[in-house]
Every structure is written in C-alpha cells, then in structure tokens.
Amino acid sequence: MEPGDIVTVSVDRVILLDIAGQHPELIQNPPARVFDPSKISVVFDHFVPAPNVEMANGTAKIRKLVKRLNLNDFYDYGSGGIAHAFAAESGWFYPGQIVANTDSHSVAAGAFNMLSRGLGTPELMQVMCTGKTWFAVGETLKVDLSGKLSGMSEAKDVFLKMAGDLGDMPNMNIEFAGDGVMALNMDQRTVISTMCAELSVEFAVFPGDEVLRSYVQERGVQEYSPVSPDPSASYAGAYQLDMSEVVPMAALPDSVAGNTRPVDDIQGIKVDQCTIGSCANGKLSDLEVAARILKGRKVHPGTRLIVTPATQSIYLRGMELGYIPTIVKAGAIVTNPTCGSCMGGHMGLLADGETAITSTTRNFKGRMGSRDARIYMASSATVAASAVAGEIVSPSSIPGGS
Amino acid sequence: MDDKISGRVWGFGDDINTDLMYPHICYTLPEIDRPKYTMWANRPGWASQVNRGDIIVAGRNFGVGSSRPAAANLVGLGIVLVMAETVNGLFMRNAVNSGLPVLRMDGITQWIAEGDIIQVDFQNCTVTREQDGSVREFNRIPDLLMNIVRSGGIIEVLRSQGYIDSEPL
Numbered sequence: 001m002e003p004g005d006i007v008t009v010s011v012d013r014v015i016l017l018d019i020a021g022q023h024p025e026l027i028q029n030p031p032a033r034v035f036d037p038s039k040i041s042v043v044f045d046h047f048v049p050a051p052n053v054e055m056a057n058g059t060a061k062i063r064k065l066v067k068r069l070n071l072n073d074f075y076d077y078g079s080g081g082i083a084h085a086f087a088a089e090s091g092w093f094y095p096g097q098i099v100a101n102t103d104s105h106s107v108a109a110g111a112f113n114m115l116s117r118g119l120g121t122p123e124l125m126q127v128m129c130t131g132k133t134w135f136a137v138g139e140t141l142k143v144d145l146s147g148k149l150s151g152m153s154e155a156k157d158v159f160l161k162m163a164g165d166l167g168d169m170p171n172m173n174i175e176f177a178g179d180g181v182m183a184l185n186m187d188q189r190t191v192i193s194t195m196c197a198e199l200s201v202e203f204a205v206f207p208g209d210e211v212l213r214s215y216v217q218e219r220g221v222q223e224y225s226p227v228s229p230d231p232s233a234s235y236a237g238a239y240q241l242d243m244s245e246v247v248p249m250a251a252l253p254d255s256v257a258g259n260t261r262p263v264d265d266i267q268g269i270k271v272d273q274c275t276i277g278s279c280a281n282g283k284l285s286d287l288e289v290a291a292r293i294l295k296g297r298k299v300h301p302g303t304r305l306i307v308t309p310a311t312q313s314i315y316l317r318g319m320e321l322g323y324i325p326t327i328v329k330a331g332a333i334v335t336n337p338t339c340g341s342c343m344g345g346h347m348g349l350l351a352d353g354e355t356a357i358t359s360t361t362r363n364f365k366g367r368m369g370s371r372d373a374r375i376y377m378a379s380s381a382t383v384a385a386s387a388v389a390g391e392i393v394s395p396s397s398i399p400g401g402s
Numbered sequence: 403m404d405d406k407i408s409g410r411v412w413g414f415g416d417d418i419n420t421d422l423m424y425p426h427i428c429y430t431l432p433e434i435d436r437p438k439y440t441m442w443a444n445r446p447g448w449a450s451q452v453n454r455g456d457i458i459v460a461g462r463n464f465g466v467g468s469s470r471p472a473a474a475n476l477v478g479l480g481i482v483l484v485m486a487e488t489v490n491g492l493f494m495r496n497a498v499n500s501g502l503p504v505l506r507m508d509g510i511t512q513w514i515a516e517g518d519i520i521q522v523d524f525q526n527c528t529v530t531r532e533q534d535g536s537v538r539e540f541n542r543i544p545d546l547l548m549n550i551v552r553s554g555g556i557i558e559v560l561r562s563q564g565y566i567d568s569e570p571l
C-alpha cells in the first residue's frame with residue numbers, strides 16, 4: 001500500500017454518543033438494523049446531564065434508538081463518562097483493535113497500540129449498519145521520545161512542545177518510539193495521543209510494551225497481538241524530543257498547532273476562568289496535581305476554577321483519595337463527568353471579553369462560549385497554579401506544588 | 403452532482419476550524435437555522451452573503467477540529483465545493499458524507515482569489531480560472547468517495563442499500 005490508497009477494514013467495536021441525538025440526519029433516518037448489536041456501545045458524555053430541553057430531547061431519541069435496536073451495552077447518566085477515558089478504563093482499548101467513534105479525539109486510542117479515528121455521525125451510522133469503515137493510508141512521522149519529565153512538566157507540555165515545533169500535519173500519522181515512551185504511564189500516553197487530533201493527524205500510535213500490557217491485563221484483557229512497524233518501514237521524517245528538557249507550555253488563543261510558547265513567556269496575563277477536565281486531562285492524575293497545588297490555598301478572588309473529572313470512576317476515586325474535597329475547599333467547582341465546557345456545551349461557558357486558561361482539548365475562537373473570549377491551553381498543573389495566582393503562572397512558581 | 407461546475411469563489415486563510423463553521427449554538431437550533439451561524443466568530447455576516455453554487459478556496463489545514471457537521475452547514479448555505487492547500491481528514495470525510503466534494507491543491511491560494519469565477523471538471527480533473535483561461539489539474543478523487551458525493555451523501559447510500567428505517571426517532 002502507498003500513501004493515498006484507501007483500505008476498507010472491519011471494526012471490533014462501535015461507540016455511539018449522546019451528541020448523535022443532535023444530528024437530524026440520524027433522527028430522521030435511523031438505522032433499521034445493525035451488523036452486530038453486541039459490538040455497539042452507547043456512551044453518554046457530551047451533554048451530561050442535559051443542559052437544556054433541546055439536548056434533553058435529542059438524548060431521549062438516542063435512548064429510543066437503544067431500545068429499538070437492542071443496544072444493551074449502554075451507559076446512561078451516572079454509569080460511564082467521557083467515552084475515550086471510559087473505554088480505556090473498561091478494557092475496550094488494547095493492541096490490534098479497531099474502534100469506530102464519532103468524536104474527533106478518538107485518536108486517543110492510539111496510546112493502546114490500536115486504531116481509532118473521528119467519524120461524523122452519518123458515517124458512524126454506516127459503520128453501525130455494515131461493521132466496516134475505510135482509512136486513507138498516509139505518510140508517517142516517527143516521534144522519538146527520550147528522557148523523563150522533570151519538575152512540574154506534564155504530558156500536556158510534551159504535546160504542546162511537539163505541537164509548537166511540528167505544526168499541523170493533515171493526512172499524516174505519528175508513530176511514537178524511543179526509550180522515553182517506557183517512562184510514560186497510560187494516562188500520560190493518552191494525553192499525548194488524544195491531543196494529536198489538534199495536529200490534524202489521522203492516527204498517533206504508541207508501541208505495545210510492558211506498561212501497556214500490565215494496564216490492559218489489570219482490566220481483564222489477556223490475549224492480543226501487539227502491532228509493530230516493519231523493519232523496512234519508511235518514514236516521512238523523524239522528530240526527536242528529550243522530555244527532561246520540556247518546560248511548562250501553553251497554546252495561545254485560537255489555534256494549537258504551531259501556536260505554543262513556554263508558560264514563562266506569557267506569565268502575568270489575568271484570567272477570568274480556569275478549567276481542568278476533558279477526555280485528555282480529566283484523569284485521576286489531573287485531580288491529584290490540582291489537589292497538590294490547591295492544598296491549603298484558595299482560588300484567587302479575581303478568577304474561578306471549574307474541575308470536570310473524565311469518568312464516574314475517576315470522580316469516585318478522586319473523592320476517596322481526598323483530591324476532590326481539597327479542590328472544593330480551595331473554592332473550586334467540581335462538576336460531574338462530561339465533555340461540558342470543553343466544547344461549549346455547558347458547565348461554565350465564557351462571557352464576552354473574558355480570558356480563560358484551560359487544560360481541555362481546544363482553544364478555538366468561540367469554542368468554550370463567547371466568540372469574544374480568549375482561551376489559553378496548558379497542563380492541569382499550570383491551570384491550577386494560575387487559579388491560585390489569578391493570572392497565568394508556571395506551576396513551579398507555587399511553593400510545594402512539586 | 404454535475405461533472406462540471408462553475409462558481410464564484412470566497413477566499414479564506416489557514417486553519418479554518420470546525421468550530422468556526424459550526425459554532426456550538428448550532429446544536430440547540432432547528433436544522434434550518436444552523437447554517438446562518440457559519441463563520442460567525444471569524445467573519446460575521448458572511449453566511450448571509452453566500453449564494454447557492456458558491457465555492458470556498460482556503461489555505462492550510464482547512465477543517466481542523468471536531469466531528470461536528472461543519473460541512474453540512476456549508477451545504478446548507480449552498481456551497482458546492484471546497485478547495486484548500488491542505489484539508490483535515492475528518493472534515494474531508496464529513497464533507498463527502500454530506501455530498502460536498504473537497505479538493506486539495508498546492509498553491510491554490512496563490513492562484514485563485516476571492517471573487518474569481520472558476521470552472522471545475524471532475525471527469526478531466528481540471529480547474530479553470532475564467533478571467534484568463536488558465537488551467538490546473540488536480541488528483542482524481544477516489545471512486546469510493548466520489549460515488550458517495552454523487553449519491554448525495556452517505557445517508558442516501560445507506561437508504562439505497564435498505565439500511566434506513568422509514569420511521570424517524
């Protein structure tokens with residue numbers, strides 16, 4: 001196969017989301033039958049719980065579809081979370097799998113040595129009906145990671161450094177390699193793979209190593225075949241990154257690729273709102289670092305902090321481990337798991353003229369509320385530190401954070 | 403869709419993302435009202451100026467972003483073709499599945515400007531700029547995708563295959 005070729009593949013699982021209920025194509029033209037109901041999971045995440053009557057009505061239509069098509073692997077309010085994070089913790093993602101999901105951050109699954117990419121809702125209907133989809137073969141960039149994260153730098157900073165150096169790369173793929181990969185746990189790998197959607201890549205795949213093996217084995221997956229590059233594989237190029245040299249980074253408003261700077265370069269910008277959450281950064285490790293920075297401190301009176309765990313189980317563990325009580329005592333709001341404000345849905349939108357810093361996935365103009373708001377994007381540590389300071393600061397400026 | 407189309411060009415820059423084409427407010431509106439908000443953050447008022455049959459020519463990374471039906475908003479406004487230097491893969495799929503052809507062409511923004519009239523021949527894979535008759539070729543859209551476009555989008559393909567329930571949800 002050559003770049004530009006199209007291959008048709010069978011999928012191992014389909015994930016349908018509540019947001020499909022807002023698509024008239026599906027509501028007016030629902031599938032009459034599906035290829036295998038046992039391979040279709042329905043996860044409500046985008047508008048949970050329904051923020052208005054339009055969303056409530058759309059979601060009710062998906063519940064109706066669930067009954068009509070006997071889709072029994074169904075996760076309604078209170079039982080799942082953001083699909084990418086929930087699928088990972090449920091053992092749905094493991095090497096060699098192909099999963100179809102509507103959300104653009106489906107590329108997250110590449111951390112599990114497998115393939116998944118964003119599809120539109122009408123196209124997901126085709127996969128539900130036929131069990132098949134197609135991928136375009138693209139050139140691949142090899143990203144060679146070395147070293148270990150140091151200080152208050154996080155996986156988000158590794159991605160933002162990459163995004164600044166590489167810029168956008170539509171129709172290409174990323175393959176992660178190098179000794180540095182072993183130093184990243186699965187939460188960290190999924191931050192990076194999820195965020196690669198912002199580079200416009202098709203896939204961003206990590207190797208199937210021991211770290212991944214123990215993660216999926218703990219979730220009941222024993223048998224699988226890891227995928228590795230052919231010895232003769234050719235690459236469009238290579239990019240090397242020593243993670244020990246990565247400093248806290250931020251994306252400036254309106255775009256991510258080619259638009260990032262060290263946090264130190266933009267410190268002092270006043271922020272009206274700080275947000276921690278999303279499929280990428282609503283993990284337990286994000287709650288942990290936020291709690292560590294906020295412990296014994298208060299959110300600055302000039303700003304506000306909203307924290308959204310990615311899944312119900314992360315939410316619960318965050319309570320049991322004391323992270324959520326610490327965050328609440330600091331004067332932040334902790335919401336239920338949902339995509340929430342990341343995509344301008346609900347749970348804390350931005351007003352005209354406001355400036356925000358967020359550890360969610362996108363900073364596009366108008367994405368999180370007003371089209372006149374400015375959105376900076378950084379790690380959860382940087383966001384928590386900025387919430388304490390009331391302005392953008394590096395997490396290393398908050399004593400005790402590290 | 404005809405094999406030959408001709409239309410007036412609207413010019414856009416780099417990184418025109420899905421959230422600009424389909425702002426979150428669209429999720430709560432009736433389908434017919436959604437296209438009015440296309441590009442409302444970056445080019446307010448543009449949506450009301452678009453005529454049926456118009457074409458978008460844009461720079462790099464067109465359509466970066468989410469799986470939201472951004473292309474459906476363009477179709478709703480009457481846009482019949484998007485050409486760009488590079489195109490996000492998810493946007494391209496969504497466009498094709500909405501019956502909207504998308505062409506990648508290096509150097510298009512140096513050659514075609516807003517207000518130009520261009521003719522596109524999908525059989526011969528050529529674009530002609532009307533004002534001077536200059537012609538450039540493009541790589542043929544793969545048959546799998548062109549057949550979806552010609553069918554009017556993926557829903558019509560599924561309907562023809564008997565997959566669509568006649569009773570809406």
